Amino acid sequence: MSDIKKVNDQISIESVGDVALVCINFPPVNAAGIGVREGLSKAIETLNAEGRVKAIAIYAAGRTFVAGADITEFDKPLMQPSLPETLNTIEASRIPVICVLHGTALGGGLELALAAHGRIALEGTRIGLPEVFLGLLPGAGGTQRLPRLTGMAFALDVALSGRQVYAKEALDQGAIDRIASGDPRDVALSAAQEVVAGTLATRRTCDLDSELDQAAIDGTRAMLKKKQAHLVSPHLIVDAVEQSAGDFDAGLKFESDSFMACLDTPQRAGLIHAFFGERAVSNIAEAKGAPRDIAKIGVIGGGTMGSGIATSCLIAGYTVRLIEVAQEGLDRGMATITKNLEGAVRRSKMSAEARDAALGRLHPALGLDALADVDLVIEAVFEQMEVKKDIFGKLDTICKKGAILASNTSYLDINEIADCTARPGDVIGLHFFSPAHVMRLLEIVQGAKTDADVLATGFALAKKLKKVGVLAQVCDGFIGNRILAHYSKMASYLVLDGASPQEVDTALEEFGFAMGPHKVGDLAGLDIGWMTRKRKAGTRDPRERYAGDLADRICEQGWFGRKTGKGYYLYDDGAAVPPVPNEAVAGFIDAIRAEKGITPKTFSNQEIVDRYMTAMIVEATRVVADGTAKRPVDIDMVFLFGYGFPRFRGGPLHYADTIGAAELVSRIETYAKDDEDYWQVPDLLRKMAADGTSFADLNKEG
Ligand code: T1G
Numbered sequence: 001m002s003d004i005k006k007v008n009d010q011i012s013i014e015s016v017g018d019v020a021l022v023c024i025n026f027p028p029v030n031a032a033g034i035g036v037r038e039g040l041s042k043a044i045e046t047l048n049a050e051g052r053v054k055a056i057a058i059y060a061a062g063r064t065f066v067a068g069a070d071i072t073e074f075d076k077p078l079m080q081p082s083l084p085e086t087l088n089t090i091e092a093s094r095i096p097v098i099c100v101l102h103g104t105a106l107g108g109g110l111e112l113a114l115a116a117h118g119r120i121a122l123e124g125t126r127i128g129l130p131e132v133f134l135g136l137l138p139g140a141g142g143t144q145r146l147p148r149l150t151g152m153a154f155a156l157d158v159a160l161s162g163r164q165v166y167a168k169e170a171l172d173q174g175a176i177d178r179i180a181s182g183d184p185r186d187v188a189l190s191a192a193q194e195v196v197a198g199t200l201a202t203r204r205t206c207d208l209d210s211e212l213d214q215a216a217i218d219g220t221r222a223m224l225k226k227k228q229a230h231l232v233s234p235h236l237i238v239d240a241v242e243q244s245a246g247d248f249d250a251g252l253k254f255e256s257d258s259f260m261a262c263l264d265t266p267q268r269a270g271l272i273h274a275f276f277g278e279r280a281v282s283n284i285a286e287a288k289g290a291p292r293d294i295a296k297i298g299v300i301g302g303g304t305m306g307s308g309i310a311t312s313c314l315i316a317g318y319t320v321r322l323i324e325v326a327q328e329g330l331d332r333g334m335a336t337i338t339k340n341l342e343g344a345v346r347r348s349k350m351s352a353e354a355r356d357a358a359l360g361r362l363h364p365a366l367g368l369d370a371l372a373d374v375d376l377v378i379e380a381v382f383e384q385m386e387v388k389k390d391i392f393g394k395l396d397t398i399c400k401k402g403a404i405l406a407s408n409t410s411y412l413d414i415n416e417i418a419d420c421t422a423r424p425g426d427v428i429g430l431h432f433f434s435p436a437h438v439m440r441l442l443e444i445v446q447g448a449k450t451d452a453d454v455l456a457t458g459f460a461l462a463k464k465l466k467k468v469g470v471l472a473q474v475c476d477g478f479i480g481n482r483i484l485a486h487y488s489k490m491a492s493y494l495v496l497d498g499a500s501p502q503e504v505d506t507a508l509e510e511f512g513f514a515m516g517p518h519k520v521g522d523l524a525g526l527d528i529g530w531m532t533r534k535r536k537a538g539t540r541d542p543r544e545r546y547a548g549d550l551a552d553r554i555c556e557q558g559w560f561g562r563k564t565g566k567g568y569y570l571y572d573d574g575a576a577v578p579p580v581p582n583e584a585v586a587g588f589i590d591a592i593r594a595e596k597g598i599t600p601k602t603f604s605n606q607e608i609v610d611r612y613m614t615a616m617i618v619e620a621t622r623v624v625a626d627g628t629a630k631r632p633v634d635i636d637m638v639f640l641f642g643y644g645f646p647r648f649r650g651g652p653l654h655y656a657d658t659i660g661a662a663e664l665v666s667r668i669e670t671y672a673k674d675d676e677d678y679w680q681v682p683d684l685l686r687k688m689a690a691d692g693t694s695f696a697d698l699n700k701e702g
Pocket of ligand 1: 028029031067070071072083104106109131136138139276
């Protein structure tokens with residue numbers, strides 16, 4: 001016989017004999033919002049005051065146990081009880097309290113479980129402390145309680161990596177006490193009854209000791225100094241875990257103070273913007289239509305892009321037909337896909353069985369006729385309009401009615417391609433980023449005649465491929481490459497005007513980029529840009545300052561970067577040593593400056609960052625203003641997921657808000673004194689400066 005009583009909209013108590021089951025029900029992920037916190041506190045206080053039951057089990061309804069604090073509350077005033085207070089109430093309960101976990105018990109959700117006197121996880125449960133992804137540290141006892149159960153080394157690994165830990169590992173490490181199967185409520189009932197029967201031991205985590213593991217602490221500090229010096233929260237996580245070796249309450253206080261310090265950092269704002277932005281970009285009307293059914297995908301082109309796209313589709317479970325024009329190319333593509341899948345197994349991204357199944361769904365073929373029965377074609381051949389138009393003209397007659405015809409072009413006009421078919425409504429741009437089976441960005445390019453369900457299918461495909469789909473309108477370079485084409489000139493201008501390539505790279509790496517633009521160019525191959533410049537030579541605007549002098553001179557030596565051992569830097573074949581500047585480049589720079597009568601200036605790191613970032617922001621503003629991108633947040637996500645923009649900065653336009661439109665306008669006007677053609681204030685930015693509005697305001701307007 002059970003009696004269910006609602007504490008509030010999120011929390012209910014079910015009394016069954018001498019145990020009580022507390023159910024959390026706050027869709028979609030049972031985030032620990034104010035209602036959950038109030039309800040849990042009240043439930044525990046009431047049950048202790050009544051003293052009727054001998055054990056309490058907390059579980060959650062829906063898809064997952066508590067997935068963390070309610071991130072939407074972070075920009076609002078703190079509402080009591082805080083999560084730490086709620087968890088301390090649970091831990092102090094006279095009646096033993098256990099938690100039953102399922103789905104993803106993350107952040108505050110895991111901390112809730114750690115504050116209980118015992119933990120049971122259903123099979124398939126994952127636990128984790130992803131606060132570090134948000135520029136935070138566990139702020140509700142995680143840094144104090146987890147080490148008491150598992151030791152410092154595991155606690156540091158989990159809190160700093162933010163990774164999700166499967167139940168088996170969590171059990172082995174002592175973070176949970178048992179793995180069970182069944183419905184969360186039924187497992188909660190039987191576990192509570194076991195507590196009463198004495199067959200399931202319980203103890204307060206705060207009563208345990210956390211043994212100082214100095215080696216783990218010191219080793220972690222050394223790693224962070226090298227890899228994450230510019231981030232705030234990881235270092236505080238180590239400090240807090242170290243404090244767990246001391247007095248529990250003092251440790252909680254240290255953790256709380258550290259958490260509040262992180263809450264105010266621009267890094268936290270940037271990372272939270274990234275978290276919600278990743279979801280917002282596909283949460284748009286264009287993505288909501290009913291998608292077409294896709295099961296078989298044809299990929300045309302077995303080169304780097306085509307193989308990467310095919311790999312991504314295979315990993316997602318699709319059947320893939322790989323098309324090439326010659327057997328050699330087809331064999332090369334098949335070999336690349338096989339290697340990509342082996343890599344996925346090696347990185348534990350897929351099992352060996354899944355790899356074999358994927359290879360079983362891969363069907364190579366010569367010629368386009370093999371595409372008659374596919375649901376979607378993704379063309380990934382050479383970036384030449386004539387080649388693409390010829391292919392799409394043939395696909396139009398070969399492919400079945402309703403098949404979607406997509407081009408992976410990185411900048412060509414989708415409308416021109418669509419118009420060489422009798423079915424422009426079925427044509428769309430799906431711009432993947434190399435390596436396509438690793439990079440998460442997918443620019444979904446809407447042609448003027450692309451059907452609504454085709455667009456929706458693009459977003460559904462992105463989700464299935466675990467990619468971040470961003471809507472882009474047709475223009476040269478769409479969103480990312482159009483903006484890149486503008487600000488990459490700034491890196492060249494800075495070098496011609498006085499900085500060295502390595503000074504530009506160092507300044508931008510200190511800003512947070514993993515690699516500066518010259519190292520990126522060397523990695524990608526300088527010949528790619530060289531070919532583009534030569535292709536565009538005839539149409540280049542004579543008024544514009546040419547940015548390719550130095551790169552052309554380097555390429556004319558046959559130096560294309562890492563693949564030739566020489567570029568802006570020198571590369572020691574296979575050696576793990578960092579690249580050293582190519583001294584010959586300095587000679588080219590001096591010669592070009594002399595030819596152009598340039599007196600070199602000195603640029604501080606900040607000046608380099610300011611000019612480079614302002615150039616990026618200028619073109620990004622234009623891309624928002626002309627509607628190529630739907631909102632500023634869409635551009636931010638393009639740069640986080642496709643261009644290695646430092647995630648803690650939130651993206652170029654989130655970063656722009658930390659400077660402000662008025663200051664940006666003033667900077668551009670100052671720079672324009674040296675080059676008024678390159679430096680022009682976008683009308684939208686001037687309006688924002690006049691109105692005192694931000695890109696965040698534009699995001700809200702949608
Ligand atoms: N708070 C508020 N909303 C959240 C949320 C959260 N913690 N997590 C997810 N959502 C929303 C999300 O925005 C989306 O909304 C919907 O739920 C489905 O999410 C004190 C301070 C749990 C693995 O960082 O990793 O605890 O778009 O699309 O792919 O120490 O959500 O539908 O309107 O991602 O199945 C720590 C973040 C917080 C976990 C599910 N926790 N969430 O993935 O669904 S800080 C996290 C996730 C903290 C304490 C600290 C994932 C997921 P909408 P979704 P999913």
